[in-house]
Amino acid sequence: MTQRRILVTAALPYANGHVHLGHLVEYLQTDIWVRFQKLRGHRCIYICADDTHGTAIMIRARQEGRSEDELIAEMQAAHERDFAGFDIEFDNYGSTNSPENRELCGEIWESIRQAGLVKEKDVEQLFDPVEGTFLADRFVRGTCPKCESTDQPGDNCSKCGHHYSPAELIDPISTLSGATPEVRSENHLFIELEQLHEFLNDWAIGDDHLQTEVANYLKGHFLHEPLRDWDISRPGPYFGFEIPDSPGNYWYVWFDAPIGYIASTKQWCEKHNEKLDDWWRSPDTEIHHFIGKDITYFHTLFWPGMLKTAGFNLPEKVHIHGFLTVGGEKMSKSQGTFVMASTYLKHLDPAHLRYYYASKLGSRLDDLDLNLDEFKAKIDSDLVGKAVNIASRSAKFVQDGNLSDVYPDDGGLFQQAADAGETVAKHYENCDYAAAMREVMMLCDRANKYVEDREPWKLRKDPAKQDELRDICTVALNLFRQVAIYLAPVLPGLAKQTAELLNDPIGPGDWEKSQTPLVGTSVNKFQHMMKRVEEKQVQAMIEESKETQADEAAGGDNQYNDGPEALEKEPLTEEECTYDDFVKVDMRVARVIEAGHVEGADKLLGLKLSLGGDVTRNVFAGIKGVYEPEDLLGQLVICCANLAPRKMRFGVSEGMVLASGPGGKDIYVLRPDSGAQPGMRVH
RNA sequence: GGGGCCGUAGCUCAAUCGGUUAGAGCAGCAAACUCAUAAUUUGUUGGUUGUAGGUUCGAGUCCUACCGGCCCUACCA
Known part of the structure; x- marks a missing residue:
């Protein structure tokens, strides 16, 4: 067998959070692949690094009153500790905030400039005069320019779904300082990806670099039309690298993050007396990226474009995996299924998780479910039994x-x-x-x-x-x-x-x-090699994951320990509402007297509400899939009775049933206490 | 609305280019065994491959429609 030279990367974990069981799918999948290649006798190195730049890090450091460097050093140490705990063995673990990365970013940037792919455009962005920083979309809230709902996020309206830029918001507010941001126009640098369209099309769809689902996705969503320019600069202050030939502008985190793969390799080369070009500019080296499906397009469009332009090896394969669910559902902090790597390690054997993931991982990008009963069964039966x-x-x-x-x-x-x-x-x-x-x-x-x-x-x-x-x-x-x-x-x-x-x-x-069998050698005393999974330990891990959550809710010094997530998602409205404003909204107790599905609607149920006597309202409520019509029939609800009728695709809605929750499956219809009668007003 | 992925035993998943009677593991049931961490071994139940059509000598596999799930994208609330 000829010896292959293989360079493998896993996505760079962001320095803003700790490693959890979902991340581990990827690092374990990759670690197993690398260990396999090494076991087979190939030259193979496993390269990773912390992804450290961007607004989120800058803001958090500021909130915690310390430098970004201190913050990212602490997070990197934690990441490396967690990975080591799971026997994930990197050949080099670097950081995007390294001199090697700065240098390589410059080099690649230079190539992109020379290829004539850079163009400049003015972009309007909101600026927080108190914090002295430009604001990413999610740090701005304000009134939707379309439906005039107040306190909406900076990118789209949660009420009407309208997409806009934060600069279009009415009465915008910075969530950092509470100040009113100013619109400032700044020069941004863009990469004209469209110039590489043909190349990307051939690379992504032609050869066997991507799973077929991924190739279809790219074809259907990006490659069928001209590729948009990619905004790769951010005006300062920004935690990142300043662009050498564009003072005051910094590379956007997604520009320098993948270059971190090369920079980390470079560190490894220096330690091991190897040449970087043997690994990144050699037809004899295969490069394999392992990533999650959420960052597909960065790795399958921008990244190959950058590599191609700068004359580096293109990835032989980008292996894309799905997300982790626990018990068939998204990981949930409240249910204790959002388990940190470090929490797992306190209670359970890392080898168990390695085997369990291995026993479930296929080559496609299906989501992977961690079922705790199955977890115990597989370990006990397969490994121990x-x-x-x-x-x-x-x-x-x-x-x-x-x-x-x-x-x-x-x-x-x-x-x-x-x-x-x-x-x-x-x-x-x-x-x-x-x-x-x-x-x-x-x-x-x-x-x-x-x-x-x-x-x-x-x-x-x-x-x-x-x-x-x-x-x-x-x-x-x-x-x-x-x-x-x-x-x-x-x-x-x-x-x-x-x-x-x-x-x-x-x-x-x-x-x-x-x-080849082993013969004649001595056999040592047998020692236990692996324990069964103890139900109690699993439970303890889940419990602790819940507790951590309660701890974070600190300040919650009441006995209920309600978490802060809901408020974080939708902060309290700052503008006051007068009593006069309040009484404008005529809320009434109503009884659902008819309820049914609306043909053709994905989320709507059609309800007929009685306000007593023969006063009724036909309303649509976006609660299909959460409530069945029969759940509501005959029940009392609260409705807004004087909401202006609204024409919808399926008919006119003459009011609104009050409900709470972030949406999706988390919707809770408000119900009056017993004794209330249809028609009673809510004061 | 447009697009993608998927639907196979109670659960998790196989099934090469369309090719014989759709297979494993786990769980279940019955038995054997006692070295081993209550492990192991043998036997066994379990299926209208989401539904209905179509193409074909032959369909889990290809085509169409519908049902259901997930995701992307757009719109409407």
């Missing part, structure tokens, strides 16, 4: 002795498993770890059956059969060793324990050892 059990039930009969000098007749079992190695390897190579794990478990089943059939526990009692006993153990332990080698990318700890038990290391290039 099947894999480790092979060693556990055979090693004790030969410990402190030797394996047989000649490998005994095993009916072809070892050879079968050796042959299966190529299948396993193919699955690893294709990122289809689930298939690889299935294949290995099948080998475990065969090995267990072998032990079962030979009944070594009976031979043990017969002094005349000790040689036979040793032969059986020699076979069983060799079958186990094969399994440990095949699982080594996923379970480096188990490989190490196996190596210690059998006095033969399993390291880089040692995949081949699965092809």
